[in-house]
Amino acid sequence: MINYMKSEHYRLLRKKGLYITSVICLLLIAAAAVVLYYSQHLDPNFPYATSMFFYSNVISGTLLIMIVGLLFNSALTGKDMSLIKQFVSFGVSRHTIFWSKLILTLSYFLLQCVIGLLLTIALGENLFASEEQSVSNFLIASSNMIPIVLSGFFMIHTLKMLKVSEVYIIIIFLFIYVFSDDLLYILFDNTLFDYNPSTLLNENLMSFMNNSAQFDYRHWVTGILVSVISLLIGVKGFAKQNID
Template identity: 65%
Template structure:
């Protein structure tokens, strides 16, 4: 197992797309901060040169962050999937393959997210107008959305290991984490006992988190985000590991 993890890690480090994606994310963060700073300095009545507005771009971008996670996951579940048959023939178990690819790509994705959060705080607190609650509210809002974002990463891994096409994976992710609340509200509106079910859709919860961050002076940690993220993650990973261990490898 250790040798396989090392070989996958070496392969991951040679993926240029991983570095380009990370760099692009950091450049977008920096560009947004400096644009807000520039307009705040040149336009007397510009209302958006605040750290709170700057941070809200991340809190509102849950679906976008999940798509970035898809790119990270793709590093070892894209063309590299053609090497799985060879690995199995050398005696590497399918469980080792499934979890090794997940752990490696997830580690780099998580590291990038943490660095991005710190980078935003440094820029937001030094370039933009800030209040004493902006950083703590931002961190709590990030903590709320993190379980859902991570569940999206785990769901992506499962779908990719099950050989679901990239387009279908992206469509499903955008639906679940971007538009699912609208469909659930429409479907269950006629049913009294289920009419409020849409409130527990990931897209609704992400939007509620954004509204709480924007409208409230103090943001509170909500355990329902954690529960929803854990449920989706466990279902995705257990299903994925079981299906991958039994599927044909061409």
């Protein structure tokens, strides 16, 4: 497995798209900060030039973060998938291929998230009026997002390894992480509704905006459950998949 991971890591580092995506993400964060900063100077009554509002763009941007995750994961699950047959013929197991691609792309995605988080806090605290406990509330709300974002990344990896088109992946994500709360509320009881990813993300944003962000174990229960189900489906499905 180590030799295969080294090979995949070498290929990953040669992907220009990975670096372009990373730079664009950081530039978008900086651009959002600059727009808010100069809007404040152009209009003294501009109400949104605060660290709280700036941070809320991250808390409300889970779907965008997952799309970034899709781009990172695609670095090794895009055209490189055509090489799988060759590796399998050389004796590399499908389990090794599945987990190696996941570990490598996830590592760089998490690194990008950490850098983006630090940049966001640095800009928020230096360019805008800092509200009381805004950073601590931001970090708490971000920690609630972690398991949901990870579950999305694992689902992306499973769908990509099973050769599901990116268009369908985005549709699935829109349903699960954006629109599913209304459907579950109509069809099932409040328990399922309360643990739905879309519901949890909305509640997390509202708590943050109300300065009442607190650790919520439901995010971790839902995130872990979705992650485990996704990975089990991915491992078993990829093991049986025809790679010809």
